[in-house]
Amino acid sequence: MPHLIAINLASEPFTKRRPVILGALVAGLALVALLVLQIHLIVTERRQMAEAREAVAHAEAELRKLALEQGQLESFLRQPENAEVLDRNLLLNALIMRKAISWTVLFADLEKTMPHNVKLISIRPEVTPQNQISLQMMVGAQSSEPVLQLLKNLESSPLFGPSSVQNWLPPSQSEPLYRYRVNVVYGQKL
The missing domain is CATH 3.30.70.2830 (Alpha-Beta Plaits)
Known part of the structure; x- marks a missing residue:
């Protein structure tokens, strides 16, 4: 059986780079997965922020509406014909509170x-x-x-x-x- 001699005729010797390439590929895939996860979290966060802003805007609109209604009711109660009824109600409430003891x-x-x-x-x-x-x-x-x-x-x-x-x-x-x-x-x- 003839004996074979391995001869490398290339100008640079052959190196085994497969583990390095495989490691770089795995690291790249992990980084891409992290990037996708970050993008998903950012999109979710923005959606939640938009919902929160909408809820705050709705609450502020409701607060303005209630403040306007309260102002109208207070001006109604300050009218001379209603002031007497309000004073009487306050007196009755105070008496009821004292009787609650x-x-x-x-x-x-x-x-x-x-x-x-x-x-x-x-x-x-x-x-x-x-x-x-x-x-x-x-x-x-x-x-x-x-x-x-x-x-x-x-x-x-x-x-x-x-x-x-x-x-x-x-x-x-x-x-x-x-x-x-x-x-x-x-x-x-x-």
């Missing part, structure tokens, strides 16, 4: 927090503009310690908010108790 629940909650040796002399609930109930109470005690205990109990109770003493009066001949005017926010829901 449950005295039974209020006294039950105060009973839980008030020490036995503190006397409730007077109480006046008011509804604040934030729809909270503010209690203005006049309380009396033989000394200041029970009133301090009442303030601590009010502060630690989840039903009452911050409390403050507005003023106090010492005992007199007609009233043998120390009297304190206490303001506290009450947490009863209206």
Whole structure:
């Protein structure tokens, strides 16, 4: 069997570039796939932005329409013949809001927090503009310690908010108790 000798007559020797070409082809295909993905994401994002702009424009148009309608209603209510009805409605709403306070629940909650040796002399609930109930109470005690205990109990109770003493009066001949005017926010829901 004759022995063959491999001779390369080319001016440059043969190199195996197939793995490099294959790797470059795979990398190129991956980059093309990433490019297609990026284009798809950009198109989707633009479509969503257009929808969002349209929704914002629609909401702004609705807001302008409602503001115009509110202006018309306010001008209607400001007319002299309607102002009296509006004032009456505001008064009735305020009265209804004051009547919405449950005295039974209020006294039950105060009973839980008030020490036995503190006397409730007077109480006046008011509804604040934030729809909270503010209690203005006049309380009396033989000394200041029970009133301090009442303030601590009010502060630690989840039903009452911050409390403050507005003023106090010492005992007199007609009233043998120390009297304190206490303001506290009450947490009863209206």
